[in-house]
Amino acid sequence: MNLTVTDVRLTPILVADPPLLNTQGVHQPYTPRLIIEVVTADGTTGVGETYGDTKYLELARPLAERLTGRRVDDLNGLSALADEVAVDDSRVSGQVDVGGLRGVQTADKLRLSVVSGFEVACLDALGKCLGLPVHALLGGKVRDSVEYSAYLFYKWAGHPEGVPAEQDDWGAALDPAGIVEQARRLTERHGFTSFKLKGGVFPPDQEIAAVRALAAAFPGHPLRLDPNGAWSVATSLKVAEEIGDLLEYLEDPALGTPAMAEVAAATDVPLATNMCVTTFAEIREAFTRGAVQVVLSDHHYWGGLRSTQQLAAVCRTFGVGVSMHSNTHLGISLAAMTHVAATVPGLHHACDSHYPWQSEDVLTERLTFTGGRITVPDGPGLGVELDRDRLRPLHRRWLDDDGRLRERDDAAAMRVAEPGWRTPAVPRW
Ligand SMILES: O=C([O-])C(=O)C[C@H](O)[C@@H](O)C(=O)[O-]
Ligand SMILES: [Mg+2]
The missing domain is CATH 3.30.390.10 (Enolase-like, N-terminal domain)
Incomplete structure (x- = not known):
């Protein structure tokens, strides 16, 4: 060989x-x-x-x-x-x-x-x-399947008129009823049992209403809300007080470790992050200040699967939970996430995945969620084929492409529909 x-x-x-x-x-x-x-x-x-x-x-x-x-x-x-x-x-x-x-x-x-x-x-x-x-190269799996959550987004029915795009069949979701409907469809298609709502889009009261609607529609199911640091400490605490009892955790309510530490000090609702702890260098301050209770690893920016295992070990040492963050990705990355997640002993939360939103893939066969889980592939390598x-x-x-789409820029994409749009100053609310 x-x-x-x-x-x-x-x-x-x-x-x-x-x-x-x-x-x-x-x-x-x-x-x-x-x-x-x-x-x-x-x-x-x-x-x-x-x-x-x-x-x-x-x-x-x-x-x-x-x-x-x-x-x-x-x-x-x-x-x-x-x-x-x-x-x-x-x-x-x-x-x-x-x-x-x-x-x-x-x-x-x-x-x-x-x-x-x-x-x-x-x-x-x-x-x-x-x-x-x-997973065997990483020391062996400790579970046969990895659980993922339904990743809910506020969304338009389609991209702005005149913009070349593929049509999707999910429809719009711009209010609590739309979010509940989206959750139902994701559950019907993939069997998810926990839900994450991407927030920071509408004023907090509307997102609180969406979480309440989800809790009513799916009683007892784990729920999370992630406004990507869009809220002030005071707003974060208000949200925590209003819906904390419905949440498994609140994800990056406020931006940066000092603000997260302030929120954490004043609420019992666990805080998760994929924004203030994104490198090993950021761990010490965040953990010693008790700013986060769950780190959402992403093997892409933590440096790979072995770094993710190292991160999990550090989290375990500090009694901090670990799970996985996701960005738009295809099946190769989903397989990679699944392999590493299978090797992490203390993985107590369903991982995030954008995969259900991706209608296209580069694999001969798409990975499938059953009961919200992906079976850990046991074939050689990742177990997928390009x-x-x-x-x-x-x-x-x-x-x-003329270069416009080669850099992801969500604010620029928004300007197509709302020409005056600027990346909102933080805290937004
Ligand atoms: O904070 C997060 O979980 C993310 O940033 C995940 C994704 O990047 C999501 O927010 C997105 O792509 O809009
Ligand atoms: Mg997040």
Whole structure:
């Protein structure tokens, strides 16, 4: 068996995305992703997936060159290789990440978001070479299936008129009844039993009403609300007081560790985050101040599956819970999330996933939720197969784009419908 990397293929694509609303704006009709293929000397190909905006591509290209000639099992060496890749200052100074929803942008975080896709591709290739599933390479699964929650969004029926887009069949959801209807359909289609509502879109009273409507429609089911840091400390506490008893946790009610710590000090409602703890460097302050009770890991920006396991170990040490955050992603990333989630002992919350919103994929067979769960694949590698016939048109879409959709920008997408729209100042309420 020859584990030497002989080729790395990078395929940027644009994937259809429905008009999902968040506090920054609305999702673009197509969102960029990057598919990474790592080929070994004996012809085995491993696949990975990560963000596809230009700033990630700029790092992925030199990393791909450096990886050629190395071994797919040299995963520690992969991180060191990424450290050699220079990050253009203009990409990080004063920048926030994709849509401003994932905390601050740093050079390291940018590198880690690229490394993660390569790590997954290397693990997939290695697993295929050894005839072992990725979870086995990570130490073995502790569960046979991973639970996901229904990710509810306020949404328009369609993208603004005149904007080229794929039509979706979910309809609009702009009030409590619409959100409950969406929850019912997600449950019917995928069997989810817990629900997360993406908030920060409407004034808090309307979102409180939506959570109450969900609680009435699905009594006893775990519920979460995530306004992406759009609220002041006072507003966060008011919401916690009004609906705290209905919530499994409140996710990033206020922006940043100091504000989250203030909220946490004054309420018993657990706080989760994928915004104030997004790197290892941010852990110490947040944990010692008791600012968060659950960290939502995202293997893309934490640097991969092994980093996610390390994060889980740190969380366990501090008595902080861990679960998983999700952004628009395809089946390769869902498989990767499922493998790592299967290896984390103290995973007590259903993971987030955007996957039900993605009508397109690059796999020969879509992953399916049964009872809201994904069965952990036991085949070699990730247990999924890339479909070139599906990949090609999505790449063609990226090639044909004039550059406007190649950077995800939810505020710009919102301006198409509301020309005066600016990213709201925080706290918004
Ligand atoms: O805070 C979160 O859970 C997210 O940022 C998840 C997604 O990025 C979501 O908000 C989105 O894409 O609109
Ligand atoms: Mg969040």
